[in-house]
Amino acid sequence: MTTLKDRFKQGRDARKKCSRGDHASTGKVNRDPVPLIKASSEGRVKSLVELRYGRMLVSPFTFYRGNALLQAHDLANSPNMGLVSPICGDCHLMNFGGFATPERNLLFSVNDFDETYPGPWEWDLKRLVASFVVATHDLRHGNSVEEAVCHEVVRAYQQTMLECAEQSTLHTWYESITYDDLREQARKNALEHVERAIEKAERRTHAELLPKISERDAQGRLVIRDDLPEIFHLHGSTTLLDADDDWLRLPDWQTHLDKFMREYRSTLQADRRELLSRFRVQDLAFKVVGVGSVGTRCLVALLTDEQGFPLFLQYKEARRSVVASYFKAKSRIKHEGQRVVEGQRLMQSASDLFLGWGTGPNGRHFYVRQLRDMKVSAEIETFDADTFTAYGGVCGRALANAHAKSSGCAALISGYIGKSDALAEALYKYAKAYARQNERDFERFQQACRKGRLHARSEADFAADYTP
Structure with a gap:
């Protein structure tokens, strides 16, 4: 030994x-x-x-x-x-x-x-x-x-x-x-x-964030408020996506999100899947984040429970690691979102309750976490x-x-x-x-x-x- x-x-x-x-x-x-x-x-x-x-x-x-x-x-x-x-x-x-x-x-x-x-x-x-x-x-x-x-x-x-x-x-x-x-x-x-x-x-709770980034639309629905260049709707008049962007050809984000959420749920442990099932998605918008991540695909979803209390989830694009570009190492993981999530779980003593991953439209990889919940820098x-x-x-x-x-x-x-x-x-x-x-x-x-x-x-x- x-x-x-x-x-x-x-x-x-x-x-x-x-x-x-x-x-x-x-x-x-x-x-x-x-x-x-x-x-x-x-x-x-x-x-x-x-x-x-x-x-x-x-x-x-x-x-x-x-x-x-x-x-x-x-x-x-x-x-x-x-x-x-x-x-x-x-x-x-x-x-x-x-x-x-x-x-x-x-x-x-x-x-x-x-x-x-x-x-x-x-x-x-x-x-x-x-x-x-x-x-x-x-x-x-x-x-x-x-x-x-x-x-x-x-x-x-x-x-x-x-x-x-x-x-x-x-x-x-x-x-x-x-x-x-x-x-x-x-x-x-x-x-x-x-x-x-x-x-x-x-x-920094979801309830505290709700009035800062959301509002009621003309039909009384709870939606995320556009705030350029930080937040905008994919197909809205203020979208910052390029005219030839493949996401602009998606007529209905809800269909694609439903498919994504099914895959994402499977990456959560059973009790967290049950918790997530008690929320419904109300709106989805593009969110610009950080310095190094600007321009990558990042979305924020507003979900609510039966009483109308909010949960904000962030879907962040996971691209090939810069380390992988310059250091040869064996990795069994093929999904970049899974790479981020498993790396985070391994390096932190505890991680976000809703941390998971999934595949978005056109095969892009994403990982999911809560938006801003008790996070401070x-x-x-x-x-x-x-x-x-x-x-x-x-x-x-x-x-x-x-x-x-x-x-x-x-x-x-x-x-x-x-x-x-x-x-x-x-x-x-x-x-x-x-x-x-x-x-x-x-x-x-x-x-x-x-x-x-x-x-x-x-x-x-x-x-x-x-x-x-």
Whole structure:
């Protein structure tokens, strides 16, 4: 039987293939980012690609968030210890946050799994530390904060992975970060942010959302309100779908939704299928989300129970993972929605009550979750330096929990990292260098937009086109 000591040694032995210092390398960055950005836009709604670019133009930080494919390309063939397991694939600091468990407890964890796929755990950690350096520049915190937060992320990951290695498999499986934990551990300057996040999450219910995005139509039916460019009906006068879009040739969304819902229900466990059966769909609209996902197919459905109380479900298109494009790994899963759902279930200690998947019109793959229910993200623009650094530690801890659970190899990873600052120093060098590369890529992206190679438009541009 392999002992814990043996597994730690196996991790240390992996340094012979890939030393911890090797992770300072930025990878394959001698390339033009524009063709890769264009490639990541293929298959999206054409008019909304311009909105995606408009959001990416806001700052180097939004640019970084908007294009996970670029960094995946750069990390291809970069050194790694040789352990392949499910990873997030787009692990920047804004893809962490709070959400409700089925028991209505508020947890903090990784909360975006669109790019999840088997890959090196180092890719997630590198994208995370680099995102903190890019954000540090965006928030103008200074070089001392840049170094402190990078080391805090890696040290938290390192310490948590060691703890996971030494505890039972079941303990690791159930491990979670609750907001009560964060409240108890927060320093005075961070406590206000935790309390505010809890209060905000408690208000973010379906009932609270109903009057904000819905209304009664002329016939008295409850419908979702168009709010360009964020929400619009597929066949309405304000649709942003292209004139030749295949979905515009669908005469009746209800027929297609009924077929989708039957498949989706089959991916839920029995008690949740029973719960879903108590709701009826009232309306369906297109919803534009995020930065990196803009232009992909995303729908929101308004359902109500017999008493008229609402449930909002989000149907989000699941495309091929950017990790799969640049890292060869075996995967038994052929449905991209299933890939997202199973990756999320494996990496989180608890997941959305209605998390499932299905196939939409013309064979597009989707996954389903609740819309906004008790979900909160960090308001990093309000963080002072100490709070920002502490947030880095929480993200590092959450990522280690996710990797330990998904891989079952916490001891190997911990043995590889060791107890020194060797990996933290290497990843700080990586993050600084990659942040500079990101700024160069952002400048080339700006130039491409100015010269017409790419076309960008803001939310205000879209809204103005449809203002009476």
